[in-house]
Ligand SMILES: Nc1ncnc2c1ncn2[C@@H]1O[C@H](COP(=O)(O)OP(=O)(O)O)[C@@H](O)[C@H]1O
């Protein structure tokens with residue numbers, strides 16, 4: 001089943017680069033996630049949303065990939081948010097400390113309206 | 123989880139005794155299913171619907187219990203129908219030959235309207 | 245064939261070198277040992293379904309597999325091991341590029357007779373019998389692509405079942 | 418305790434005589450042997466989740482268990498067995514009246530150092546490192562009720578994890 005592979009999809013909404021992560025976020029996902037991040041960064045995006053799909057498998061290797069993204073987001077002065085995580089992975093993101101560097105929203109819409117408020121203020 | 127046990131519930135709708143089978147239909151279900159059948163038979167019911175819940179586990183021991191019910195239904199001159207089976211178990215009921223003795227309907231409503239037509243004709 | 249397994253996104257699980265035979269056939273084996281207590285067949289069903297899903301089997305094939313393996317393990321528990329919980333039921337799941345092989349063995353407290361493996365019950369006859377059962381082995385045969393009964397290495401009964409992956413093999417030979 | 422297991426509708430699976438000890442403690446053991454190839458940890462996760470569900474664990478405990486066992490098996494595959502597919506990862510799932518014990522062992526191609534089992538990574542430090550990993554063992558500790566590292570009988574690494582069933586025991590003694 002294709003669910004075992006990660007599919008990455010990039011969309012642009014209201015000035016935000018939305019990166020859909022469809023499938024499992026494990027060591028096999030590294031190239032695709034990093035590639036998508038580099039692409040939107042090369043396009044000059046400041047606001048990035050990683051949109052997960054509920055109930056996909058994320059393991060510690062996937063978390064390491066995401067920490068790598070956060071490292072670059074911080075260096076490049078971008079803003080990162082995440083949406084679509086299951087309650088279990090929201091909890092794990094908080095435990096790991098990722099939630100301090102990327103706001104967690106239930107849905108894409110909530111994340112987008114938060115980005116709108118932010119870009120209005122800035 | 124309670125899903126591992128069978129729960130049996132008897133309802134009366136339009137002169138039909140609806141026996142809901144909620145849970146797994148295996149050897150452990152024998153007493154409950156036979157008890158429910160005897161109860162509605164003692165009440166004089168002629169039309170009986172076994173209403174399954176999609177995706178519950180039915181095994182060959184459960185099929186043997188159902189064949190036992192069909193045997194008595196035939197002896198007692200009752201009419202039996204089934205509803206709520208998944209496509210997989212509809213197929214198995216056909217393979218086993220149960221479908222010749224109990225009409226298979228997708229939903230309870232379809233089974234009830236078939237019973238209505240039948241009781242109108244008789 | 246190695247290439248097929250590795251290039252197919254649906255088989256992140258596929259074998260590479262596991263038990264390579266002379267012909268370069270590759271397979272991976274998962275072994276599951278269960279106590280002989282009714283209910284534990286559900287664990288075998290769920291494990292096999294999890295594997296089959298990742299191999300790319302269609303949902304209806306997975307349903308068929310669940311039923312067949314459930315019947316095989318139930319028989320091993322009830323008949324072969326006479327529900328003696330200290331006795332184990334051993335399930336081997338062998339992942340091959342184009343098929344899944346399931347073997348279920350018991351410790352043979354009761355021997356399985358050859359005639360019993362060939363029964364084709366008819367419901368009209370069954371109505372007349374006190375025992376309405378006897379559908380398990382027939383269901384396995386109807387639902388799986390291959391079913392074979394032999395003796396297990398340890399002397400118990402062994403059922404070997406095969407389901408083919410309905411995907412065109414792209415041979416690289 | 419036997420009575421508790423048998424009268425509890427959620428544990429059709431519970432042990433009766435399986436490996437009874439002197440104190441009448443009962444347990445049932447499921448053994449799963451997996452090839453050392455990434456992806457197969459999913460089978461262990463699904464098997465354990467299937468068992469935990471039938472034991473009556475709450476969904477969030479099952480999610481925690483999935484993650485912990487996934488990390489343990491991934492480590493056994495990648496580190497302990499160095500992804501040599503011929504080497505097996507052995508998962509034992511022990512069902513007890515009020516807990517599930519999971520043990521994951523590898524064949525110890527690489528020894529696990531004691532210090533590595535006690536790491537508590539901090540994300541701010543991790544940003545500075547090239548390797549952003551090292552969260553697996555810590556996650557197991559955070560998610561499970563008990564976690565213990567020892568040597569496996571065969572000389573490999575063994576992780577033993579326990580999750581308690583949050584249900585009041587009704588002792589019949
Ligand atoms: N693993 C086994 N060991 C010993 N006998 C078996 C085994 N499996 C099946 N049998 C015998 O074959 C018969 C037919 O099995 P089956 O078709 O599954 O129906 P059922 O289990 O309902 O009787 C059983 O009644 C039993 O006598």
Ligand SMILES: Nc1ncnc2c1ncn2[C@@H]1O[C@H](COP(=O)(O)OP(=O)(O)O)[C@@H](O)[C@H]1O
Nearest residue numbers: 492493496497527528529533550551552553554
């Ligand atoms: N089963 C094992 N066998 C040998 N070494 C292990 C095993 N599990 C973990 N280790 C060692 O402990 C380290 C920390 O493991 P972990 O916290 O899971 O993070 P990661 O696997 O991401 O490095 C690993 O990098 C590895 O060196």
